[in-house]
Amino acid sequence: MNALRKLILGDAQADRVVPPSGFTAQLTLFASGAMAFLCVFALALSLASGRVAHRWSEELARAATLRINAPAEQRVAQTEAALEILRQTPGVASARALTAEEQAALLAPWFGADVPLDTLPVPQLIELTEAEPGYDATGLRLRLQAEVPGAVLDDHTRWRRPLVEAAIALRRLGVVSIVLIGGAMAAMITLAANAALAANAQVIEVLRLVGARDSYIAQAFVRRFTLRALSGAAVGVAFGMLGVWLMPEASEEGGFLTGLGFQGWRWLLPLLIPLLSALVAFVATTRAARKRLGDLA
C-alpha cells in the first residue's frame, strides 16, 4: 500500500535522478496510445458481438414460423386449421397469422414497398411463441403433416445456430485481441524500459555508489514508465471513443455493423483501459528493472 502511495504521489527529487530520455519516452507514449486506441475498438467489437449473440439466441430461441403453402382458395382454411392445432399444442404460448401489411413489410427489402402481394403466390406466415418448457417440434410437425398438408414449421434452428456461433466466435476474437494488445504493449514497454535501463547503466552505478537501494532505483524507472503508459493510453482511449462515437447509430437497415459501439454504462468500460495500461507498464517495467538490476549487481 505504501509502495502504491509512493508510486502515485511520487517524489519530485527522486524523479529527477534518472535523466529524461526522449526515445524511450516517445516509444512508450506512442505504443500505449496506439494499443489503447485499438483496444477500444476490440472492446466495442466484443461487446457488440456479445449483444448480438445474446439477442439472437434470446429472441429467436422462443420464436418459430409456420409457413402455409397452399393454393389461394385453401389458404384461409388451412391457416385456421393450423392456428387451431397450435392453440391445442402444449408448449405454444401464442400463435397468430401475420397480416398482409406485415408480410409486405418483410418482403419490402427485396421487392420494394409497393409489392402487390395479392398477385403473388406468397405463403401465409404464422408467428408462434414458445412457452416454457417448450413444445414437441417433431410431434407438431407430424400432426401438421397429417391435418394441414401445406404447413411447414420452421423453428429457426437451422440458421440461428450458425449466426449465434459466429457472434460468440467474434466476441471471443475481440477478447483474444484485447489480451494480445495487452501482451504486445507489455513487450514494447519492456523493450523501452530495458533500453532506458541500459542507457542509464552509469546512472544506476552512481546511485548504488551513494547508497541507493534497488527498490529506489527501480521505482524511479517504474514510476516514469507507468505514468507515460497511463497518459499515452488516456489519449489513445479518447481518440478511440471519439471514433466509436462518430460511427453511425444502430439501425435495422445497417444491421450488425452500425451497432458497433457502446451502450449505456458500458461507455465507462474504455476508461479502464488507461488504468490497465498503467498496470501492464508497472508490471513490465518492474520485471525488467529487477532483471536488469540483478544483472548489473
Add this chain to the structure above:
Amino acid sequence: MIELEDVGYNYGGGELFSNLSVQLAPGSFHFLTGPSGAGKTTLLKLCYGALTPTSGRARAFNMDVKGLDRDQMAYLRRRVGVVHQDCRFLDHLPVVENIALPLTVSGRGLLEEQANLHELMTWVGLSDRKDALPPELSGGERQRAALARAVILSPDVIIADEPTGNVDWEMSQRLLRLLVELNHMGKTILVATHDMALIRAAKNQVQARVLRITNRQLQLAGADL
C-alpha cells in the same frame, strides 16, 4: 571497522593479488600506494563491497561483505563515503543536487538538510557553484564536490581513489587538508594514491600509515609518517 583477511582477487583467470590482510581501525588514516595496475582500486572496491574477494574474507562493520544482500549493501555504502578519481556525477543534475544525492536516495528531505548542505558546500568552497552542472566544473571543483557528496551522510569511513590525480599541487593540498580535517573529526580515511609528494606533505598534518602493493603483496611502507 573494515578488515580484509587473506583476501585474493582474480581477474579473468589471472591473479591480481592474494593473501592480503589489512585492518582499518576507527579514526585511522591510511594511504595506499603502488604502481599502476597493482590493484589499488580493486583493493578499495573490496573495502566498500563493490567487489567481493575470490579468496579470503572482507568484513565491514562486523559483517561479512560476501553475505550481504543488495539492500544491506546499500546501507553499507551509506556508511562508507567513496571519492572516485573520475568523480562519477549525474551530469544532468546541478552540483548541489549531486552532493545531496546520498540524502535523496536515503529518503531524507532536502529542506531539513538545507543548512547542513550549505555549510558543507562552503566547507569545500563550492557555495558559489551550487547551480553549475558537473561538466562545467574544473578538476579540483569536481574532486571537492565528490568529497562533499562522500561525507554528506557523515559516514564512518571515507575512501578516496586518486583524489588528487587530476588537480594541481595547490588543489591537492587543499583536498588533503579537507581529508585531514575529516580524520580529526574521527572519520576513518583510506586514500589510494601514487603521489608520494602528497604523502610526504601529509607528514606534518596527520599520523598516517602507508601501505604499498608490490608483487601482489601488501607491505607497510616504513614507519608512521
